[in-house]
Amino acid sequence: MPIITLTTDFGTKDHFVGAVKGSIYSELKEVRIVDISHEITPFSVTETAYILKNAYKNFPPGTIHIVGVDSEISVENRPIAIEMDEQFFICGDNGILSMITNEINPDKIVEITIQEPEDDKLTILGMFIKVACHIARGGTLEVIGKRIETIKKIYEIQPQVNTEKNQLVGSIIYIDNFGNAISNISKAAFHNIGKGRSFEIIARNYKFVKIYDKYNDIVDFDIPLEKRQDDGKKLAIFNCANYLEISIYRSNLKTVGGASNLLGLDYRDNITIRFI
Template structure:
């Protein structure tokens, strides 16, 4: 049986693009299971796509082929690569979208330049997901080796956009918001294995004007938070998140993906 194929794009579901990719895959890899990771990545948002990929990979079968198409450089001279993480393979544009996966699964990544193989495929200038990524992924899922499709690349040559990492300071940490989910929870770039204090604060000047929710309490679940209180929770995606109990932290705090904030250890917060 062919390998599982997982799709991650910024295409949305209003247009025929996802369906066309699945049609190509069904034609060329008829025995493969095709699973959607998400098609709701914000258009052109490489950092959000990188987060979705890194968060999803370990929950798929070990031999899954991921097609990751968040590709603002489509049609240009940007490379197409195949990144191996153990027996998992990611087919992606070389634009930094594998950066968080590289951090999370460090030491295992091997990268093949698929650009020459891609150049031999007749394609439109604007839809490489359907015309190039899907056929290559289908071939790999059906047994074609990456070695037969192109040369290995030195890891130093891979594009890295500098997706922010936490900046640790003696009295706190500067974090970046990677994602806002549909509940308004704000996923930070702080891995959930990092120890965090029980109480922190966000400087008021970094919050929505007039907001008084600067105190942050580390909790283990949403229900531990009182109404309107901000919590820091080790979420389900491998990173800490700012959250409210039955509320939207993004609206309460006035913060969005891409924003940076400081969590200070010198928290001037009331003690229970």
């Protein structure tokens, strides 16, 4: 049974997600629909890129991913379908796939040329649904579009190297549910550029000289539990996606707070690593 995933900025209050799923089932009854996220910050291509990159690789070959973020058709945002890493992606050509295509070359890219149904009430996603169901039935990309060679990239996803100052300058690309501030600096980039040197990480007015392997590495377990005061401590860590993250230990945005509000870190804020 084919799998179709949905990643949107629709939220769950309105009818849109349910309507999309209903349209898919009307086209193709034998299908499994998986929600990756519907809580993307509206129109945030960078946030979508991070979430999609870290979710898709857990799905089996042949999975079809519909991405409904900043997907309205315009002369600057054409609808595309891509076959890549044994999976399919249907989205607007707005850079959403940059984090994947920076590491993996697409096998096939097409600009979707089929017409959007005139009576469709789901705007651009009506076209995406038609394409996804076509692929799920075993159809080829050439039938629904014309081959193209390149797609747009968003360059803010890549950190910048300043060799004169021995710096790696990145930025925050995502704030997660715990308030953790996740940067675009990968573990691989850190090691390739740092080459084992000492370092300091600067995030606004805060400095970090150590990157932890696990969140609870900040805890001294030799101290009796009733005397520990670790909750609320700030730390730097490479998260499960291997990106540098500024965190608050046991953060909770409703109680203790998270790095985003306690440290004043927000989307696009700079994270600088100085190598010594």
